[in-house]
Amino acid sequence: xxxxxxxxxxxxxxxxxxxxxxxxxxxxxxxxxxxxxxxxxxxxxxxxxxxxxxxxxxxxxxxxxxxxxxxxxxxxxxxxxxxxxxxxxxxxxxxxxxxxxxxxxxxxxxxxxxxxxxxxxxxxxxxxxxxxxxxxxxxxxxxxxx
Amino acid sequence: xxxxxxxxxxxxxxxxxxxxxxxxxxxxxxxxxxxxxxxxxxxxxxxxxxxxxxxxxxxxxxxxxxxxxxxxxxxxxxxxxxxxxxxxxxxxxxxxxxxxxxxxxxxxxxxxxxxxxxxxxxxxxxxxxxxxxxxxxxxxxxxxxx
DNA sequence: TTAATAAAAGATAAAATAGTATTTTATTTT
DNA sequence: AAAATAAAATACTATTTTATCTTTTATTAA
Numbered sequence: 001x002x003x004x005x006x007x008x009x010x011x012x013x014x015x016x017x018x019x020x021x022x023x024x025x026x027x028x029x030x031x032x033x034x035x036x037x038x039x040x041x042x043x044x045x046x047x048x049x050x051x052x053x054x055x056x057x058x059x060x061x062x063x064x065x066x067x068x069x070x071x072x073x074x075x076x077x078x079x080x081x082x083x084x085x086x087x088x089x090x091x092x093x094x095x096x097x098x099x100x101x102x103x104x105x106x107x108x109x110x111x112x113x114x115x116x117x118x119x120x121x122x123x124x125x126x127x128x129x130x131x132x133x134x135x136x137x138x139x140x141x142x143x144x145x146x
Numbered sequence: 147x148x149x150x151x152x153x154x155x156x157x158x159x160x161x162x163x164x165x166x167x168x169x170x171x172x173x174x175x176x177x178x179x180x181x182x183x184x185x186x187x188x189x190x191x192x193x194x195x196x197x198x199x200x201x202x203x204x205x206x207x208x209x210x211x212x213x214x215x216x217x218x219x220x221x222x223x224x225x226x227x228x229x230x231x232x233x234x235x236x237x238x239x240x241x242x243x244x245x246x247x248x249x250x251x252x253x254x255x256x257x258x259x260x261x262x263x264x265x266x267x268x269x270x271x272x273x274x275x276x277x278x279x280x281x282x283x284x285x286x287x288x289x290x291x292x
Numbered sequence: 293t294t295a296a297t298a299a300a301a302g303a304t305a306a307a308a309t310a311g312t313a314t315t316t317t318a319t320t321t322t
Numbered sequence: 323a324a325a326a327t328a329a330a331a332t333a334c335t336a337t338t339t340t341a342t343c344t345t346t347t348a349t350t351a352a
Contacts, residue, residue, distance in 0.1 A: 001147065001234060001239060001261075002239065002240075002241075003339075003340090004241065004339075004340060004341095005339080005340075007239075007240050007241030008241070010240055011240055011241070014252065027297090027298065027299085028298080028299080029298090036243075038340080038341060038342080039341095039342090040341065040342050040343070041340060041341050041342080043299075043300090044300095044301095044341090046299090047299070047300060047301080050299085050300090051300095057298090057299060057300090058298085058299080058348085058349070059297080059298055059299045059300080059347070059348040059349055059350095060296090060297055060298060060299080060347095060348060060349025060350050060351095061296065061297045061298070061349070061350045061351065062297085062298090062349090062350070062351090063297075063298050063299065063348085063349065063350085064298070064299080065299085076253070088147065093147060093148065093153075094148075094153050094156055094157055094287070095148075095150065095153035095154070095157070096286075096287070096288070096289060097182075097289045098289045098290060098291060099286075103286050103290040104285050104286070105285060105286060105287065106160065106271070106276035106277075106279050106280055106285040106287070107222070107267065107271060107276065108285070110267040110271070111267070113263070114260060114263050114264050114267060115147075117259070117260050117263060118260050121253065121256040121257070121260060125252070125253060125256070130252035130253065131252075133252050134252055139250050139251060139252040139254070140242075140245075140249050140250070140251060141240070141242070141251065141252070142242070143242060143243045143244045144244055144249040145244060149309075149310090150309075150310060150311095151309080151310075173327090173328065173329085174328080174329080175328090184310080184311055184312080185311095185312090186311065186312050186313070187310065187311050187312080189329075189330090190311090190330095190331095192329090193329070193330060193331085196329085196330090197330095203328090203329060203330090204318085204319075204328085204329080205317070205318045205319055205320095205327080205328055205329045205330080206317095206318060206319025206320050206321090206326090206327055206328060206329080207319070207320045207321060207326065207327045207328070208319090208320070208321090208327085208328090209318085209319065209320085209327075209328050209329065210328070210329080211329085
């Protein structure tokens with residue numbers, strides 16, 4: 001569903017937020033160790049997000065990635081679009097160039113319902129909300145056996 | 147969501163079925179012309195489906211692809227799995243190796259609902275049903291402007 | 293002001309997906 | 323039996339995604 005880049009990106013950003021409620025910045029290495037993602041690849045994703053102003057960063061000692069007040073209200077949808085684009089949220093399920101209510105493909109309505117559900121899910125989940133779930137232990141970002 | 151191969155494959159199989167209610171077999175060229183898919187690529191997909199016994203084919207003059215009585219009850223889900231595998235239907239939305247009710251990722255329940263919806267959609271839509279919609283003009287497989 | 297640190301940028305490589313072309317094999321019609 | 327037809331098999335190319343490594347730039351602490 002989501003690309004690998006998107007999976008890593010979402011996990012990374014959630015982890016960054018959960019850690020820097022205290023003003024703590026995080027290096028890529030720390031982030032990737034925690035969320036089990038490839039370091040250089042994740043660095044690229046975060047740099048792209050920084051360029052798009054979804055996360056913040058500073059270089060040098062004690063530098064790293066963090067999320068400021070303006071950014072913490074982002075929705076997961078914003079993140080997904082920033083990383084994967086909007087391909088998941090538009091276009092026909094069967095790849096028809098023109099597919100519409102008037103000329104629907106055979107799965108048009110049902111597919112639309114699924115996609116709208118996904119959009120809704122990602123719109124309603126704010127970074128803050130999911131990160132708080134993780135911080136409180138209600139949800140996890142890491143592999144836990146058993 | 148679905149791969150290109152899957153989009154072409156679904157469209158091709160639906161078209162094949164709608165045409166050979168009469169016992170008519172279809173060549174790859176005809177199929178691809180109608181559904182606007184790349185010929186050689188689609189040929190490969192159909193050959194793979196034939197190997198998996200989801201469609202039938204015969205070589206030689208008047209040969210081509212067709213769908214026999216055993217095959218026409220396939221669900222779209224069977225098709226998708228045959229082409230794309232089951233990656234879409236299992237695994238964590240955020241890519242966690244272990245994500246479960248007991249240790250859920252932050253979007254576990256909502257994502258599961260979406261995915262179950264997709265599975266349901268593809269299970270309930272039989273090839274026959276969608277192909278009949280196309281045959282009757284209720285749905286389309288081709289690009290129609292306006 | 294120098295050394296250390298960490299992101300940014302750029303270059304490269306591997307794997308997967310998408311797409312094309314050619315050769316081989318089976319079948320049918322003449 | 324020969325020619326024509328069409329799928330099957332194989333080989334090849336291109337693009338995108340995933341991933342790694344190296345160099346540069348900004349920042350901070352000693």
